[in-house]
Amino acid sequence: MSKQTPLPFADAQTGLHVLQALLQQRSLLAALETMHAEVGDIFQVTLPLFDPVFVTGPENNRQLLVTGRDQFNWRTESDAVTKLLGHGLLVEDGGNHACLRHQLDPALSKKQVAGQIGQMVAETDRVLANWPADGERDMLVEMRKVALLILMQTLFGVDFLPHLERLWQPILQLLRYISPGLWIIWPEMPRPGYAQAQQAVDDYLFGIIGERRAAGDTGDDMLSRLVRLPEMNDKLIRDQLLTIMIAGHDTSTALLAWVWYLLGSHPAAMARAVAEVEAVVGQEAGGITAVSLPHLTYLDQVIKETLRLYPPIHVGNRLTNCPVQMQGHTIPEGMRVMYSIYLSHRHPAYWDEPQAFQPERFGREADGGKKRPSFTYLPFGGGPRNCIGAAFAQIEAKVVLARILQQFRLELLPQEVHPHMGATLEPRPGVLMRVIRKQ
Numbered sequence: 026m027s028k029q030t031p032l033p034f035a036d037a038q039t040g041l042h043v044l045q046a047l048l049q050q051r052s053l054l055a056a057l058e059t060m061h062a063e064v065g066d067i068f069q070v071t072l073p074l075f076d077p078v079f080v081t082g083p084e085n086n087r088q089l090l091v092t093g094r095d096q097f098n099w100r101t102e103s104d105a106v107t108k109l110l111g112h113g114l115l116v117e118d119g120g121n122h123a124c125l126r127h128q129l130d131p132a133l134s135k136k137q138v139a140g141q142i143g144q145m146v147a148e149t150d151r152v153l154a155n156w157p158a159d160g161e162r163d164m165l166v167e168m169r170k171v172a173l174l175i176l177m178q179t180l181f182g183v184d185f186l187p188h189l190e191r192l193w194q195p196i197l198q199l200l201r202y203i204s205p206g207l208w209i210i211w212p213e214m215p216r217p218g219y220a221q222a223q224q225a226v227d228d229y230l231f232g233i234i235g236e237r238r239a240a241g242d243t244g245d246d247m248l249s250r251l252v253r254l255p256e257m258n259d260k261l262i263r264d265q266l267l268t269i270m271i272a273g274h275d276t277s278t279a280l281l282a283w284v285w286y287l288l289g290s291h292p293a294a295m296a297r298a299v300a301e302v303e304a305v306v307g308q309e310a311g312g313i314t315a316v317s318l319p320h321l322t323y324l325d326q327v328i329k330e331t332l333r334l335y336p337p338i339h340v341g342n343r344l345t346n347c348p349v350q351m352q353g354h355t356i357p358e359g360m361r362v363m364y365s366i367y368l369s370h371r372h373p374a375y376w377d378e379p380q381a382f383q384p385e386r387f388g389r390e391a392d393g394g395k396k397r398p399s400f401t402y403l404p405f406g407g408g409p410r411n412c413i414g415a416a417f418a419q420i421e422a423k424v425v426l427a428r429i430l431q432q433f434r435l436e437l438l439p440q441e442v443h444p445h446m447g448a449t450l451e452p453r454p455g456v457l458m459r460v461i462r463k464q
């Protein structure tokens with residue numbers, strides 16, 4: 026097929042349906058689902074100045090992430106995320122990417138993370154200490170606090186609580202900066218407030234790098250490991266810290282907030298999770314260990330099902346570096362390609378009742394024993410660019426959920442919640458819950 030051969034896109038009728046989805050459901054995700062249902066696993070969005078190709082389904086995912094990965098780059102200089110993260114792992118390609126990955130991997134190994142469970146419990150407790158005996162909390166806010174404190178303590182070896190309030194708005198500002206927006210078609214658009222936010226976060230990060238260098242520390246957290254590497258200057262370390270801080274806390278925040286929303290709206294699932302936590306880890310903080318966590322099998326299914334329905338990274342972004350053959354079509358060089366994790370996770374060919382919350386589908390006998398093809402379920406991506414923090418995120422989620430369920434009863438308050446495409450797919454405007462401390 027030549028470059029002129031159009032990729033599948035919406036005909037007039039599908040265009041009308043997409044418009045209806047947009048107007049009625051006011052959701053870009055609903056529009057994408059309509060495109061997928063009517064056009065297929067590969068389709069092009071044909072908007073003025075924005076014409077990415079969306080791909081989904083196990084075969085296309087595998088090609089993009091593994092077999093054909095060398096035909097796709099990550100880095101796009103004009104993208105806000107590249108401007109923010111500089112030479113961070115997330116936005117590097119080729120040899121630089123492989124080298125950084127090798128340097129960062131040890132601090133996020135499963136073994137290393139298993140040794141941090143006690144710290145994760147302790148940081149969760151610091152947030153819970155401020156919860157009322159019986160009152161309301163927005164779980165989107167509370168889970169962000171927990172995720173930030175845990176990440177900064179375990180991976181950077183710093184107590185972030187004294188800085189949380191001061192850096193809260195700057196961090197949210199940086200997240201807005203990289204969220205989808207007009208900048209995609211207008212990279213030079215003015216972004217008021219952003220420079221100050223970046224300055225505030227940078228000052229903090231360069232500060233902890235300097236302190237760690239001065240301390241000549243021999244610790245095994247990520248920051249200590251990075252400052253010991255002779256090839257790493259402060260700016261390169263800052264790029265990795267900011268990458269990990271952003272990628273590692275906003276995703277966990279979204280996951281945990283969605284778990285609360287889904288458990289809150291499915292009381293039977295909540296009751297089962299509570300019963301399992303009581304039976305497996307009891308009431309004491311010390312009950313949550315590397316040995317007990319794997320026995321929280323239902324909680325594990327709840328986390329997996331939440332990641333299926335609301336994958337925090339719902340789409341992965343690439344740029345073709347040559348013409349790419351995919352599903353019988355030619356994607357031209359230099360084209361933005363997005364692999365949609367969200368659409369893969371709700372693909373009717375691979376999931377029974379894809380829109381339903383059914384944690385049991387991840388049980389051993391799930392889906393009548395049907396084995397789903399790999400790359401159908403990929404909340405952490407796949408191949409050499411898969412999520413470096415996947416082990417950390419899964420252990421952390423279980424620890425935080427178990428610790429909260431040990432100490433509190435939670436009830437969802439009546440509210441409208443919708444998935445918002447920010448830096449991650451998060452529940453907006455938040456997840457309001459009544460929290461009641463157990464006696």
Ligand code: HEM
Binds near residue numbers: 277404
């Ligand atoms: C529920 C939590 C998380 C989810 C759902 C998630 C999801 C993902 C996905 C889908 C990718 C691949 C994106 C792509 O192919 O373009 C990715 C990459 C990445 N994630 Fe995560 N992530 C989570 C937590 C974390 C944590 C805790 C960290 C760090 C502590 C982290 C750091 C990163 C980094 C640095 C990359 C880029 C890896 C590379 O390019 O080699 N993530 N994540």
